[in-house]
Amino acid sequence: MPIHLLPDHLINQIAAGEVVERPASVLKEVLENAMDAGSTVVDVQLEQGGVRRIRVADDGCGIPKDELPLALERHATSKIASLDDLERVGTMGFRGEALAAIAAVSRMSITSRADGAPHAWRIDADPRELAPAALNHGTVIDVADLYFNTPARRKFLKSEGTEFAHCDDVFRRVALARPDVALQLSHNGRVSQRLPAGTREARVRALLGDDFLAAARSVEAESGLLRVHGFASLPAYSRSSRDAQFFYVNGRFVRDKLVTHAIREAYADILHGSRHPAYVLFLELDPFGVDVNVHPAKIEVRFRDSRAVHQFVYHALNRTLATSGAGAGSALGSGSPAVDDEARPASPAATTGYTHAPQPYQTRLAMEPASRAYFEFAASARPEPAGSGPSTAGAATTGFSATAFPLRSTSAGTSPMPAPTLPAGDLAPPLGYALAQLHGVYILAQNEGGLILVDMHAAHERILYERLKTLLDGSPGVQRLLIPAVFGVGSKDMASAEEHAELLERMGFEIGPAGPQELAVRSVPALLASAPVAELVRALLSELRDYPATEVITARRNELLATMACHGAVRANRSLTLPEMNALLREMEATERADQCNHGRPTWTALSMADLDKLFLRGR
Template sequence: MPIHLLPDHLINQIAAGEVVERPASVLKEVLENAMDAGATAVEVQLEQGGVRRIRVADDGCGIPRDELPLALERHATSKIASLDDLEHVGTMGFRGEALAAIAAVSRMSITSRFDTEPHAWRIDADPRELAPAALNHGSVVDVADLYFNTPARRKFLKSEGTEFAHCDDVFRRVALARPDVALQLSHNGRVSHRLPSGTKEARVRALLGDDFLAAARLVEAESGLIRLSGYASLPAYSRSSRDAQFFYVNGRFVRDKLVTHAIREAYADILHGSRHPAYVLFLELDPYGVDVNVHPAKIEVRFRDSRAIHQFVYHALKRVLAVSGAGSSESLGVRNEAEPAGLPSTGSTAYSTPYAPPAALPPLQGRLAMEPASRAYFEFAASARPDAPAFSGAAVSNTFGPRPSPAGNESVNAYALPASDLAPPLGYAIAQLHGVYILAQNEAGLILVDMHAAHERILYERLKTLLDGTPGVQRLLIPAVFGVGTKDMASAEEHDELLERMGFEIAPAGPQELAVRSVPALLATAPVSELVRALLAELRDYPSTDVITARRNELLATMACHGAVRANRSLTIPEMNALLREMEATERADQCNHGRPTWTALTMTDLDRLFLRGR
């Protein structure tokens, strides 16, 4: 076949294969054009998932009569005129391909009224004839019978419900980016979203719900000309899919591997496994610093200084997520003056004076052992505030005294709470429930703590800090000797230097036996054989020292999990209060190493509502 020029109509249909993947692609392009036109209100009507019809009406500036035919031509645009414009593009659209591609595979019409013209005009894609029309202002783009002339492409479309779901995703992405624009979406005559213009918080609440905002941290970070804002969820709100992840660059929704990696790394310490964080984040930077002309659908971008962007996003999120609600009054209905306003709270009662945890506490050892020395430490930590009332943790003499355990259940032990006008954020322990949960009272109400999860986080953070220096080592008076398999023996020999740096001294004691002579001081009372077996199992999965170093935190998480206080362990009141104080002084204490919450709060308002008080 000789070389020849393709006809324009075929060129447009080929372009449509890149730009118009499905009805949602059409909706994205037309919605973005409405935003570029300065619309303050947009109404979207869909039929049969957008396959039968997509109608988008906006109140933007409109298109002049003489320019309507050009709007349907390839590479015709009002948004750029030079390479310099392209490198600083600030509009959502700029290629000038979308309308021509859509017109090539559908029955399309545009009705528009330019501000200075006496009435509106309408143009059909085929035939391209102008005719007067009735429209007060703005533009209406009507796309009917998508892929009517390319039946092979139409066969690849999914069910009506699936195609509408994709359109709904596009609508939500645009709506989250533009809370200043009122938007409405209807499908087959039924309204799905009616969103008035308002604040960013109100728009996020309307589309992601109260649960997301209640479990999210406000993100506000700035460095030079780069700014990151929005909301990032705590791990308790993690999802099994990425359906609640929205990232924008200069108002444009993007999926960028670099940014996704930075966010995932920021969550690495608090979200493990197959769970995914939820977030709505907006990155703003000089348009010259990002190339949006990478992909026909404009969903990918390329940063000129990718490393700087990665580090900025990573550190900004990591700082926000590292702030523990256990150590700040914010998450219990109180905000310190130094903290930014607008943070979500879980309570409705505020303290009169913020509480600051002690600057330094003795290390929390092992499994909260019951020896006299440990008991003295817990009694000290429970009353370490200079202005705290005397509180040794023993049963306080009062009218009721210790509450007897229910018959057959020795694990419930409750004590009276000393009066105080300045309770710490997590309050004072009053009971232990079934050897698993700590019940504490603060000025807002009731605090419930998962003691194993909380202690696991404390040990993990301490192990990370110690491993960066010289870890404290506890030599065992009697070496712990236990049998292992061939793989564990080989793993212990292969990684002996790494284990020594972590604080372990392990040597063969026989053909299938290992002897442990020292362990990290923080894990002195942990079950040695169980801890070492779990650690060796982790090391077997890592083929080289470089990989081990990169995944060091996962190893430390395993160590912390096996070293933390176990369920069904009875704690005294001083031990429980010591744990609460350590939580307040520990970063990321809101979640354990696996992303589960370590504590929750029920305010007096919550309890009154539960028991119908005041009704």
């Protein structure tokens, strides 16, 4: 067959195969054009999931009469004119082939009135004839009967509901990027979304809900020409799918493997492996630093300095997530107490929650010599000031007498002890003070907003993990055992102990053979002095033998430390004294990422007085 030129119509249909995958693809291209036109109001109307009709009306600058025929030609655009423009693309669309491709597989018309024009003009894709039309301003693009002339392609479309869901996703992505534009989406004559112009927070709230914002932290970071801002959820709001992940580069929604990896790494310490974070993040950089011309649908990008972008996004998000809700003073109680005949005096914290970090509790407690139990030392790390009464001792010192808050009366007929008095304002720690221990598993504490429940093992595990990470980067404190711990192991563990002896020593373990199938542990990290030695070392050796030493030191370093922390943390069913419980609360407030354990589970939760009133129907 001789070489020949393809007819334009066939070229456009081939291009449509890349650009117009489904109705949502059409909506994306047309919506992006509306944004580029400087629109402030955009109305989207769909019929039958977008297959029957996609109509997008905007109030943008419009298209002059003489340029309407060009708008339907391939590679015709007003957005770039040179290679330099292409390397610094600042608009959503720029290829100049979308409208031509859409017109090749649908019945499309464009009605537009340019600024200053006496009236509007309309052009149909086939035949391409101009005619006067009525339109106040802006542009209306009407796409009907998608794939009417390519029935094979139409067979690949899904149900009406599925196609509309894809269109809704595209609408939400554009709406999140442009909160300054009012948008409305209708399907089969029924309004699905009505979004007034407003703030970014209001737009996020409208599209992702109050639950997302309540469980999210604001992200704001800037370095040189890079800036990232938006919202990232805490692990408590994690999802089973990636349906709540929105990342934008210079206002363009993208799916980028490099950025996704950076975000996943930032969540690695606090999110369970099978769960996915939720976020709405916006990366801004010099357009020259990113190539958006790598995918026909412009869904992928390529960064000129990918490593710098990866590190910037990772560190920005990591720092945001590292701040513990306990230490950062997130609202631990919310809502207003119910009103009844026994209404309590309403303090600011009781109605709005604790909203600022108390400076006196931001300093880490001193490290304890390994010969004494960790909590016993932490509870007595600061002396109790002379003259402290039972109700105020805990306010002035990290450790206080266990008799400060008696749990029960000691004799019949005596008056019950009053509830502990919490200091107001900056003196009150976010997690309050311990009241009791429940079934040897949970700590009950009272703060200004209400009741705090803490999983003591999960909380201590996070504290140890963060400490171990810090110590491993320096010189970890080592506790020599008075009597070496000797225990039997298998041949694989013996070989693993010998192979990784240097790494184990760096981590604070001195381990050597004590017999053909026995190991002797002579020292352990000071932080883990009270941990069950044999169980801890067996778990470590099991981790080490499955991976090369270099990978353990780099990629799996934190997993090893997490294993150590898990085995070193205080176990369930261990009875703690009130000073020990309060020492744990203070450590949580001073520890990064203390809201979650190493496996991504929450370490504490709060019930405000309003929550408790609602639970017991007070005020009804």
